[in-house]
Amino acid sequence: MPPVKVLEDIYWVGAVDWNIRNFHGFTYTTHRGTTYNAYLILDEKIALVDTVYGPFAGEMMERIKEVVDPAKIDYIIANHVETDHSGAIAEVLKHASRAKVIGTARCKAGLEKHYFGNWDFQVVKTGDELNLGSRTLKFIEAPMLHWPDSMFTYIEKDALLLPNDAFGQHLASSGRFDDEVDEAVLMAEAAKYYANILWPFSTLILRKIEEIQKLGLKINMIAPSHGVIWRKDPMKIVQAYISWAKGEAKRKVLVVYDTMWGSTEKMAKAMVEGLRSEGVEVMLFRLPCSDRSDVVKELLDARGLVVGSGTINNGILPTVAPFLEDLVGLKPRGKVAAAFGSYGWGGGAVKHIEESLTKAGMKLVLPGLSVNWVPNKEELQRSFEFGKEFAKKL
Incomplete structure (x- = not known):
């Protein structure tokens, strides 16, 4: 599968794991596989938002090379420490030796403990921004959604939210967008994902959605780090999260x-x-x-x-x-x-x-x-x- 154009100068360069059937230490069955989504943003500065699980690093690097020379990557945005999203950072840095890694303070500590790398790291917090040229990345801390280090990345120019594990699904498919897969299957997998991973954090989820609403962020697309990208109706999954978090039944x-x-x-x-x-x-x-x-x-x-x-x-x-x-x-x-x-x-x-x-x-x-x-x-x-x-x- 080649890289997939998400928006102008933004590409999906992740990996599809068709064969995985268990997640989180065999506590979660992934009957339909999963994806590890990474997003490459081309501008005056080039940023890679999240990476993939380590065994799929080679696939991701090949997709990146189809778009740009990896040596030109300036920033790696680490929204989350967990190895299914950070496992390929060290491989990217072999090719992009001058790239700076961006994440929260807890993310920095977590990555150092996972990979023991002495990387050029910039700590960010809610409200901090990173200008790439025509696009600016805005960062929003999201602790315990679902790890303490978790963070969202938002691009105002495109009204694009990159929330890592929030709004995701374990779903392998040939389509990369919500309008390219069966909606019933998509919502069933999104519900299973919420119930098994995010349910304990329902109060925090409601607060975070309220916070984003108060910030006045327009959202035309949500690109999570598992499953498909919500472009047809991104508010559908947001409303579902509100309902699930409130315990509506x-x-x-x-x-x-x-x-x-x-x-x-x-x-x-x-x-x-x-x-x-x-x-x-x-x-x-x-x-x-x-x-x-x-x-x-x-x-x-x-x-x-x-x-x-x-x-x-x-x-x-x-x-x-x-x-x-x-x-x-x-x-x-x-x-x-x-x-x-x-x-x-x-x-x-x-x-x-x-x-x-x-x-x-x-x-x-x-x-x-x-x-x-x-x-x-x-x-x-x-x-x-x-x-x-x-x-x-x-």
């Missing part, structure tokens, strides 16, 4: 469980029918048959969550534990929840689930439901009624 419930010998599963299916009888949209997931990061994505626009497990060693099945740990870390906003499960000679699973749900910031709206051994007809009816009652609590 619909009458939708996830029933998530695992079962040892089928008893908890019988309860789960009865609850699904109870929920459906009240006109609620329901999705049923068995762990680990269902991918955790996909389940988290579906929780983004759901109002309620019911989690179940059989009991083992006075606690939950080990297959359920990682999902609950995800919830504690992500802290989904505005969700109501409940727990259920079966047990043999001793209980414990329901209590453990309730503790985790509470720790994740969810509101328990029903006492947990436990069944000894295999649920009989009456207990299955109780499970059905449990679903009905939970639906009324939404």
Whole structure:
């Protein structure tokens, strides 16, 4: 794939990773691959905004060479330290030995610790600008979106926002723009990206969007560092982020469980029918048959969550534990929840689930439901009624 013209004298020179299927230490499945986006800006001074994951440095350098001699690059803008965006900086500097690296103070510290390079570095903060000639880059610090070092770069001339990991998606495609891919797939991957990476920072996201609005920055295009570029309707993803960050949801419930010998599963299916009888949209997931990061994505626009497990060693099945740990870390906003499960000679699973749900910031709206051994007809009816009652609590 050759470099792609984004705007006049601005080129995408990143890389498409068609084959990656796991991200962030196997906590996030990337069924559709990803991209590492880097943007080359030609002016009186030449700037490269972000780089790519180290193994793709050669691809990026070949694309840069198709546009300009890399030795002419004056600046490397490092919006984020994480290695999927900074991994090729050292390779670029081999070709562009006079280039200055630009980033926040935390970015400088992070890059030095990652790469041990004695680079010419300029620290910038919100409001600082870098004039390239006909274009001026404006920098906006964005700490914890999603690392402490994160920064946005804005080009007023083009109303172009380069926000690194914000507004991105893990999506490999032959198209580089939102109007070149399936919109339903695009928004699904954007939602999954938000839910699994940015959800814990929702309050900060709302503040940052408000800050940008107060700065009066016009935005005609958003070019993130993963996935496609938003040019058709960049405000679509901004409005989606506002909705997700506020915890807006619909009458939708996830029933998530695992079962040892089928008893908890019988309860789960009865609850699904109870929920459906009240006109609620329901999705049923068995762990680990269902991918955790996909389940988290579906929780983004759901109002309620019911989690179940059989009991083992006075606690939950080990297959359920990682999902609950995800919830504690992500802290989904505005969700109501409940727990259920079966047990043999001793209980414990329901209590453990309730503790985790509470720790994740969810509101328990029903006492947990436990069944000894295999649920009989009456207990299955109780499970059905449990679903009905939970639906009324939404």
